[in-house]
Amino acid sequence: MKKGILAKIVIILIFAYLFFPIVATLLFSVATKWTTTILPEGYTFSYYQQLFTSPEFIQSLLRTVYVSVITIALSVVLIVPSIYLTIVYYPRLERFFEILSVLPFAMPGVILAIGMIQMYSSGPIRITGTVWILIGSYFVLILPYMYQATKSGFRAINVKALTEAALMLGCGKLETFIKVILPNIIRGVISAALISVSVLFGEFVLANLLVGDNYETLQIYLYKLQKVDGHLANALVASYFLVILLLSLLLIWLAYRNNASAVRDRGKTS
Amino acid sequence: MSYVQINNVEKSYQGRQVLKKIHLSVAKGEFVTLLGPSGCGKTTLLRIIAGLERSDAGSVRVNGKEILAGQHKKGQNIGMVFQSYALFPNMTAYENIAFGLKLKKISPENIRQQVGEIMDVLSISGKENNYPHQMSGGQQQRVALARALVTKPDLLLLDEPLSAVDAKVRESARSLIRDIQRRMGITTIFVTHDQLEAMVMSDRIVVMNSGEIMQHGTPEQIYHKPENRFVANFIGTYNFVPGDWVGLSAYEGEVCIRPEHIQMLKKDQLEQFGDSGSVRLQGLLAHYYILGNTVRAEVVVGDRKILVDRLNGFQGSEFETNEEVGLVIDKDACTMLAPGRGEGN
């Protein structure tokens, strides 16, 4: 009995600790005036309205969406076929890809960024300060997430046997990949993409160092906004929080469905 | 005229040879089983025949056409059933079976009719809209079989398709596969490590061991006329006794006799049985146990233990353990093994 109450108190404290800043942010983003009182004196949605109608905000949002979409698309197009080909035709390369995919974890973003600035500010590929250098480094940044999440999609099916079964029925190699393999791993690819979206939407260090004012992403805009108007910045953070929350829920749902079907199929795909 | 011709096929993995100069021909409509212990190269050989694996040397021809690995399988027309079934998880039973027909650009009405027919034959009608994970192992196996059969292949390859289902389902699946194979006249190569399965189903059995063909022949030949010690040991049970025991004093090696070919008698009856064509031995009945429809006796004769099988009659046994018994062996029942190949294993 006593133990139960203690456990509850601890859990409540942890949740309070976790949610307090979020609730405060939410409240501040809708407060007219909030100085000496415990709760705001009045409420308004005007900051949100201001934010969502601000051309600067729209511009930066579009920029972030643009880099994220291009990076993720590039990543999917390169990683999905690579994993497929290693599993079916070049199993020895698998270890190499595993190592390659965790390499970005070993490199702090700052070092990566400075290295890239030097590498690409002269020579044949001069892309320092342009959006391309950002896309390139974002590609590396999301590589571990993309690789692992996509790989787990592949792990849920017996890729080699399915491929061979389709080939034996007279299916071409590309056709097999599109008709048989892709529909079975697509959920893994989608969750990989969603994880990457949430990583890229929150990214500040690389964007600030590599492109800064040249290409003002959402996070850079937020950074500037903070110094100008706290209420607006909070409205942005709150919106950001909601988007990430929805993404996470979507991910959890996807992961749950993946697991459920994997459990059902276990033992039949030995 | 052989329909499938395998010539001198060899294969090594990382410097270790897993197939050594395999020669084999299969006639049209024949049911041939590759039988051998785990790791002897059965799957590897089957995959080379299918064109899924490249051989290091030699060639495979099916119906006159050479099979090449990596080549588009459209012109090849070989059906294959995998041990794991490899059903497409995103497709229903119907879509799985229709997959090969759709690739052949057959009209939808024809596809519907042919799929319906084969599902009927395999008694899986009604499962059309089930996804693989919604079916039992036995049903999945039938869908896999249907998917391979519906395209009317020139050659059907089966890699232990029955190993993942329970004994009852396996038994009915054996005769089902055999029936359909006969009715459709499909040349079939079947892989198993279950000798009973091989005996029941095959026209011809190919016994393999560590990448070599040890013997091939009808189930009768394999069972009654093993050509070497490996086959004798691998198929069924044999007693090995010195040649002079059965009056072959000139013969250096050992002879082998099936347990069911030895007669066991009460010791005092021994004198009345047997003729010049048989030998009589005496021993001690050490152990006696039921195998099912037969009963096995372990009789110690000299320094050897001889196994004797008798039918498990309804009246039970008239023998007691530790009793002195007599054995009668017909000389014609003894098989002499050529020394050399496969010895010692």
Ligand SMILES: Nc1ncnc2c1ncn2[C@@H]1O[C@H](COP(=O)(O)OP(=O)(O)OP(=O)(O)O)[C@@H](O)[C@H]1O
């Ligand atoms: N891709 C591979 N790489 C390396 N060695 C392999 C490969 N495939 C098979 N082998 C080896 O070749 C040998 C024969 O394998 P194979 O799968 O043909 O045996 P099998 O007779 O089918 O055995 P089982 O009854 O267990 O299925 C084995 O020793 C195996 O370890």
Ligand SMILES: [Mg+2]
């Ligand atoms: Mg095998």
